[in-house]
Amino acid sequence: MRPLAHGTLLLGLALGLTLPTAQAEVIVYADAQAHTVGQTVLHRTAADWQAGTLNSLRLEGDTLVAEGERGMYTSPELPTAPFDELVPSWNVQTPGGYAVLKVRARLASGWTDWYSFGRWSRSGDRYSLKAQKDAHGEVLTDVLRLKGKATAVQYHLSLIGEGTRARLVSLTTTDRSRQARSGVQAGNPALWNRVINVPQRSQMLYPDGGDVWCSPTSVSMILAYLGTDVTVPAAAKGTYDRVYEGTGNWAFNAAYAGELGYSAYITRLPSLAAAEEFIARGQPLAVSLGWGRGELSGAPLPSSTGHLMVLVGFDAQGNPVLNDPAAPTNAGVRRTYPRAQFERLWLGHSGGLTYVIEKGRQG
Numbered sequence: 001m002r003p004l005a006h007g008t009l010l011l012g013l014a015l016g017l018t019l020p021t022a023q024a025e026v027i028v029y030a031d032a033q034a035h036t037v038g039q040t041v042l043h044r045t046a047a048d049w050q051a052g053t054l055n056s057l058r059l060e061g062d063t064l065v066a067e068g069e070r071g072m073y074t075s076p077e078l079p080t081a082p083f084d085e086l087v088p089s090w091n092v093q094t095p096g097g098y099a100v101l102k103v104r105a106r107l108a109s110g111w112t113d114w115y116s117f118g119r120w121s122r123s124g125d126r127y128s129l130k131a132q133k134d135a136h137g138e139v140l141t142d143v144l145r146l147k148g149k150a151t152a153v154q155y156h157l158s159l160i161g162e163g164t165r166a167r168l169v170s171l172t173t174t175d176r177s178r179q180a181r182s183g184v185q186a187g188n189p190a191l192w193n194r195v196i197n198v199p200q201r202s203q204m205l206y207p208d209g210g211d212v213w214c215s216p217t218s219v220s221m222i223l224a225y226l227g228t229d230v231t232v233p234a235a236a237k238g239t240y241d242r243v244y245e246g247t248g249n250w251a252f253n254a255a256y257a258g259e260l261g262y263s264a265y266i267t268r269l270p271s272l273a274a275a276e277e278f279i280a281r282g283q284p285l286a287v288s289l290g291w292g293r294g295e296l297s298g299a300p301l302p303s304s305t306g307h308l309m310v311l312v313g314f315d316a317q318g319n320p321v322l323n324d325p326a327a328p329t330n331a332g333v334r335r336t337y338p339r340a341q342f343e344r345l346w347l348g349h350s351g352g353l354t355y356v357i358e359k360g361r362q363g
Contacts, residue, residue, distance in 0.1 A: 024048055024078060029270045036081035037178035038351070040267045041153070043075065044091075044168040051076045057159070064166040066097070066159040073157045073166070077106070082149040083173035087142060087353070089251050089266040090157070091168035091258025091360075094121050097161020101251075103171065105137070105150035112136040114156060115144050117251055118243070122259045126252065127243040141241070142250045149175070167360065168258065170265035174351055187318045187339070191276040195313030195321050198225040198284045200333035201232055203325040209236065214308040216247045217325035218286040219257055221310050222357045225284060228260055248306070250288075254355060263360045269352040272320060272343045275311055278356070284323075285311045286355035289346040296345060297338055300326045306349070 025042040043049065045062050057064050057071040064073055092099040098121035102114040117139065118128035132139040137146040153171055201224075203210045203217040216235035223230050238256045241249040250266050257264035269275055278285055286308050293303045301307065310323040312334075319339045327333045346352060
């Protein structure tokens, strides 16, 4: 389980629009009135990195590499649509080292202080940080929540240990006040009636903590589909945050897949219609939702304050088909949920929060 630390958010209805800029690749989501409600900024090319400041770092193709014991990267100031919530993710490889990502935002009154998302390491000590709260905002494990609207963001990435390298940093920003004011977006029937053959894995087979391993179990299923067979306990061990005391840190789950060579980032999709495009490309998605008793028909859990599962397709009527790791056995993992019901719970609980995990880019 991954209890959501943040409030209800409904994203808009438009599909994502990818806009390459001089400084980054930006995926923009808008509501039915064409107001931007959220976007994901991606840095993952040499041109992206070269727009910032490199200190004791070198570029190897599209990858930043620490030249000594400590390499530091500071991004340019990245303008955004107004936002008050930010979810970061990163893909680094830490052979014996670790990485630290810090973010600051520009409010009407000026720049905030830097907020840290903790220390990431594949095999060493990894943790988020508590007690990061000031007059401008606070960090809730893996989310920056601001008290006012920001219109720009900047990040600082430290790569500790020679050879530690970074392939991707993403920042997903959201305006929580922009809520959908009309019905959910109609899907595309031409993209229905297809299901990706993602291996089915139950988190409930593991008595020593499995009941709260929904996130690493979902990641494990997607990785197995992509060609890397990681056991559920191994994924849980590799994503464990000792300060959060669990495996549900969103950024750490993306980082774990990144350590294995995949491109993995957190975004917020505005609708199941947007998710249909991923499924049509053969790309399963891990999605976060929550529900009260009786709100999700056919679910193996009567209720959940936060749960990850894998969207693997749509049936002939457009209902989403999921690999739900809360099933008691592997054989029972594949579930089909009513579309309107599922979409409301996904958007209403997490704002459409989604893990995108794909084959890594070369270079």
